[in-house]
Amino acid sequence: MCVDVVTVPDPESVRYRTHLDLATTSTAHHAALVQRLLELGATPADIGQGDVPWTVMADPEGNVFCVLEPREVYRDTGPIATVVVNCEDPRAMAAFWGEATDWTVHEVTDEHARLRSAAGVGPYLELLRVPGPITVQSRIHLDLLPSPGDDQGAEVERLRGLGATDLDVGQGDVPWACLRDVEGNDFCVLRPH
Incomplete structure (x- = not known):
């Protein structure tokens, strides 16, 4: 970690x-x-x-x-x-x-x-x-890193299928995807190396 x-x-x-x-x-x-x-x-x-x-x-x-x-x-x-x-x-x-x-x-x-x-x-x-x-945004959050060779977009879709939702915190065009878990906690999905 x-x-x-x-x-x-x-x-x-x-x-x-x-x-x-x-x-x-x-x-x-x-x-x-x-x-x-x-x-x-x-x-x-x-x-x-x-x-x-x-x-x-x-x-x-x-x-x-x-x-x-x-x-x-x-x-x-x-x-x-x-x-x-x-x-x-x-x-x-x-x-x-x-x-x-x-x-x-x-x-x-x-x-x-x-x-x-x-x-x-x-x-x-x-x-x-x-x-x-949740009533406030947390300053601490998890970042998930897909396995090498995995597709970031496919991983985001899989997480949406589990109940994650898209999140826009004004991040603009960045190489990671911002999501919320099933209770609204922010997390990101990084691009695999």
């Missing part, structure tokens, strides 16, 4: 529906990572989480992320444990994203779903139930 950071004209000022959770391997690692992030300009964040075993932080531009306490499920994910997407219906979202990415659904309930690459490597995609529909 790659993380791209791009410039956007607007500051983070809304509660968005997607964030990253960082993995730790021990209590000492958790403390050291939080300290390092503070030194890099992150700040503690209160999003109403209450008393939880993980640390909620914001990067220098206000993007919220979490530093998780050590959890066995994330021991082999690398530094990013999971990409978390809030949604109304984790079951429907797991069905869409499982088909869209060909990732394995490891757990699905009415409250939560967890998917991961069929190869069993990298971070998880977690879908957490929260009430209410």
Whole structure:
């Protein structure tokens, strides 16, 4: 998984529906990572989480992320444990994203779903139930990269068949396609290499 950071004209000022959770391997690692992030300009964040075993932080531009306490499920994910997407219906979202990415659904309930690459490597995609529909655009989104030799247009059509819809964010003539998933979360389909 790659993380791209791009410039956007607007500051983070809304509660968005997607964030990253960082993995730790021990209590000492958790403390050291939080300290390092503070030194890099992150700040503690209160999003109403209450008393939880993980640390909620914001990067220098206000993007919220979490530093998780050590959890066995994330021991082999690398530094990013999971990409978390809030949604109304984790079951429907797991069905869409499982088909869209060909990732394995490891757990699905009415409250939560967890998917991961069929190869069993990298971070998880977690879908957490929260009430209410999307009311704001998120600054964090997924980009899908078709396999080498696949046709981008055919992949976009396949995703539309799964329930994705076209999205115009003023992107103009770009080499990627902008879509929304079944709950309106933005994502892009890149051109295969």
